[in-house]
Amino acid sequence: MKPTFPFACLGLLLCWSASSPEIRAAASPSTVIAAAGAAEPKTAIRNTRPIAAFPAVRTAAPDSGLLTATWETRWARDGESSPYDFGVYHFRRSFDLAARPETFVINITADNRYRLFVNGTPACWGSARGDLRSWYYETVDIAPLLHAGRNTLAVQVWNGGELKPQAQVSFMSGLLVQGNTEAESAVNTPGEWKVFRNEAIAPTPVSYVGFFEQIDGSRYPWGWEQPGYDDSSWHAVRAEGEGIPFGHSIYGGYQRALVPRQIPLMEETPLRIPQIRRSEGLARVSDFISGCDPLQIPARTTCSILLDQTFLTNAYPELILSGGKGATVRLAYGEALFDSHKQKGNRNEIDGRTIELTHYDIVRPDGAEGRLYRPVWFRTYRYIQLDITTTGDPLTIEDLYGRFTGYPFTERGSFSCDDPGLAKIWEVGWRTARLCAMETYFDCPYYEQLQYVGDTRIQALISLYVSGDDRLMRQAIRAFDLSRSPEGITASRYPNLQMQYIPPFSLYWINMVHDYWMHRDDEAFVRQFLPGIRSVLEWYVGQIDPATGMLRSRMPHWSFVDWVRAWWVPERPGCPPEGEKAGSSIITLNLSSAMRDGAELLARFGDRAGAARYDSIGRQLAATTYEQCWDEQRGMLHDYIGSPTFSQHANIMGILTDAIPAEQQQEVFNRIDSDTTISQATFYYRFYLTRALKKTGLADRYSSMLQPWYDMIDMGLSTFAENPEPTRSDCHAWSSSPNYDFLATILGVEPDAPGFASVRIEPHPGHLNRISGVVPHPQGDIRVELRRTQPGNRNSGGRNSTVSGHGGLRGEVTLPGTLTGRFVWNGREIALSPGLNNINI
Structure with missing residues (x-):
């Protein structure tokens, strides 16, 4: 029998021969429940019919x-x-x-x-x-x-x-x-x-x-x-x-x-669904998702079947039906199931939970044999619920599977260590990053599929470090440049039908261009964005309040910074506190950071006067913010002049811009890291928290600061969420920053000159005694393998462990091509040459 096709009407040939059933090489033992009401799935090794792959064009x-x-x-x-x-x-x-x-x-x-x-x-x-x-x-x-x-x-x-x-x-x-x-x-x-x-x-x-x-x-x-x-x-x-x-x-x-x-x-990669979690309305449910045992649904039957991919994915579902004229088949797709209070809870649990009927397709079969139904666009799901009603004609589900789709990133980068928990964070983080990358980066695949600057800066760095592929990053930089308004700032998201402006995101676009310049030797590409950088910075210059020397209050558009619960105001959600006549210290310092990155780019391309101007403004903004927002008693920056509130965010940016003097930065970081009364960074802004951690010389703490990611995994999430619970989106790649920081912070591999012309490797193993990894570089792969010569003393072991003292390191660093660099450890440096370098320090 050969299926025929609507939706995208794929003219593929499926293998219908049952003479040599196979277990797909990529599949693990799967779980099937044939009867409704079973509390836990039974494990079974299933024979699965292979799904035809599309020919490469x-x-x-x-x-x-x-x-x-x-x-x-x-x-x-x-x-x-x-x-x-x-x-x-x-x-x-x-x-x-x-x-x-x-x-x-x-x-x-x-x-x-x-x-x-x-x-x-x-x-x-x-x-x-x-x-x-x-x-x-x-x-x-x-x-x-x-x-x-x-x-x-x-x-x-x-x-x-x-x-x-x-x-x-x-x-x-x-x-x-x-x-x-x-x-x-x-x-x-x-x-x-x-x-x-x-x-x-x-x-x-x-x-x-x-x-x-x-x-x-x-x-x-x-x-x-x-x-x-x-x-x-x-x-x-x-x-x-x-x-x-x-x-x-x-x-x-x-x-x-x-x-x-x-x-x-x-x-597009074939992807079988491994588990049937429950069913209602049928005496028996066959293992039809293996492609080997079609499911017969009698005439005049109403039934429901819940399928579990076991992890979130983006895929084109392909449903093959025979018979069933007059039937209705609804395929509902969910990132998670919901309890009676509309809460997701543990994503693995199904008892007392239902799928939300917001994302669904409906198929009404014509009664013929082997019809293949596939939507014109992919679907995002962990769970698929089939709700079926037949009339006078019985229906046969021959098969149901998916075709995973996404940007074809290759996982060239890698990280390993003696703590197995970090391997799971890497796996889940990379899956999250992949699901949020198609022809553009996505904020999330299930709800919006929009490319936002704030998300994209982090996603692009993950792409560079794990895959080495910079093409999607280039696409994004170019798209945001095209999005600039007559005012001069970029749109917050692009491509986009409805213009939305988040001015702080325009600053991250400048940071993103600078990131690209540091990681890729492609000055012709970077040069074309200098007019856009100037236009963004000039818009912001016009927003500086001469009375305070900081950004003014109530700037136009949406001044989103982070999804802090305390900042949730319906008219301005995610906007940091500000006074009637006093603007945000956080955004003022964001501007200072972008001014300096922009100035560095302008200087490199010959605009020394413009560079000097923006560098001077940026430094003055930082100095003025410290002068007017520093609280001597609390030992940290206010959210605005005279504000009663404080946040990690303002002090993170104070550290990164040196608004807070260098000799105070470590003490300030310790304070904001331990003071839970101030506004806390969510998953998104913890990327910048880690930047401040590194700048203050405390990066050895990083590997013991991953509890929020362990918590998500413990809740059954297979991708990292947009926010701490309760969260809207279960898949937001701005929360995948550990995939970058395992390599850039723990392994310590970063550019030491524009274009990644040289490398600086300063590892921060923290509680780990063995670390190794691969970082893609334009000339090849940077390989690092290190172990402590004196294992550290862990205070507790496991997730929250720390290590006392630096001790010594031994291992190897291999640099590709003609790349040179330096290895930094505990105040000492070793020059690195192309090829194999032995480390004993």
Whole structure:
């Protein structure tokens, strides 16, 4: 039996032979509950049928002529419907080839999104999200999927219309295909392309992420992507506007300015669901999620089945059904289950807990055999609940599985030590970072899927240290630069349909450009952002109150800093305290930090006058803040001039900017670390808490300050949450900062010069007696293996342990290529040379 396909209508061939069932290499022993009401799952080794992998499609470079002149093609669309409303469209183009070509390169894009099939096989999907000034197109070589004779390109295009995601910028529905050379011109749009609007898919609105789907199988054009499909009733496409690369419009202007895709194609990896946790309404539930034992649901039955992926994931669910005409199948997706008080609690527990019905798809089968249903966009879930009602026709669930998707990061970096708890934090943190990275970084995959500056700065550093891949970071820096308002500041999140401004995030964008400059030798890329850096800093100069010498109170927009509970005011959530005429010391010091990073960049690129000006302003802001906000009795900075409140945040920034004199910084850090009466940094701002920890020479404490991450793991979280409980999002990569700090703080690997031209390695093992790791570098991998010569005395052992004294270190440091550096330990330095360096200090 071979399934046929709606949603994305994948023309894959699934392996239906049961003669040699396999256990997937990546799978661990799985857990199945066949009966409702079982308290704990029973462990069983399951045979699982393999899921077909999609063939890899080669990416290519666009022909140089397509970068400098208007394309021969025009955008194609359905002329029978509004191009601005919700719509799912199928486009087809059949053509003949005398022989299979060695290469056949096409450039393809669509508005909003598309998925390309070549002779029924999935080839690629896009377009990578940008905006109308940077509308990305993919360039792919589809020759491996072609053959001599008749060939068919089929493209599903969808437009969310008024329901499109917040992150999805759009002009109007359309498809654009341009052959790379004359040899591929037969597939250019509009040409002989045909189009059909699919009325079988109706949207269900979901805030931020756009829509989920209701699919009527009886109205679906099954097999539309296959070469033999009869499209004689389809109509010719309507030509709309020219394809124009950015920088080359003259008279008419741009609909969308075309730019080559800057990032790789996304990953799609088969992913089986290992556990059935409970069921209701059925006497027996077979192990259908293995693909080997279809589930029979009798006619006139109402039932519910709860599936557990056992960890949070982003995946395209693929549901294969037979029969069941007139049935309704709802797939509800949840990060967690909720108790009767709407609390999540331990994420592993299911008793007395239900799934929240906010994110769900509905499938209404047409009764045929082997229909495969897949949504047009991925879903985020740990739990999937199937709620099924059949009428007069029994329904068979042949299979249900996922295809994990995300930015194709490779885990080149690594960290290990003699405390196994840190390995679990690394695993969960990297999963969190991966789920928050697609064509842009995400704040969270389940709720918003928006790229925020504050999140992205931390996410980008994690990417550099664990994968070494800087392409998504470059995309983000460029996107935020494009988002700048006429005032001069960046948007808080971009791409984005609705402009939102968080001025402190503009400062983190400057810090982020500086981060990139320190880690990558790419000055041409960095130089282009100097005008944006100046515009952000000048906006802030205009916000300085001459009466106080600090930022003024009630600056425009949303001055978010952190999700501190005490700062939760409905009109200004997350904004630090300020007075009627006294602005925030925290944001003033954030500005001081950005002024100095900006000044360093301007000086490097020849603007010495601008650099001197911003450096001077930044230092003056720090000095004035200390002068006016320092409380001698409490020994820390107020949140604003004369405020009754104090926070870790103000003093973190006071340390990082040297507003607090160097000789006081360690004492101040100790004070804010122990005083629980002041506002505490949440998971997000603990990234900056760690920066202050390192600056004060106390970084050996870091490995014993990870209790909040252990707490999340103990609560069954498989990714790190946005906030301490109760939290909205279970997956927020700003909480994955340990994946950076295990390497940059514990292992101590950091750039010692711009462009990572040299390295400084200053380890801070804390309670650990053995540490090792790998840090990707542009020239290769930096490898560090160290052990204490005199094991430290742990005061308690386990999570909260500390170690007394530094002792000595032995081990090896290997530097790639021509990289040099220095090793720092307990006040001593060793010069590091390329290759193997023996450490005995």
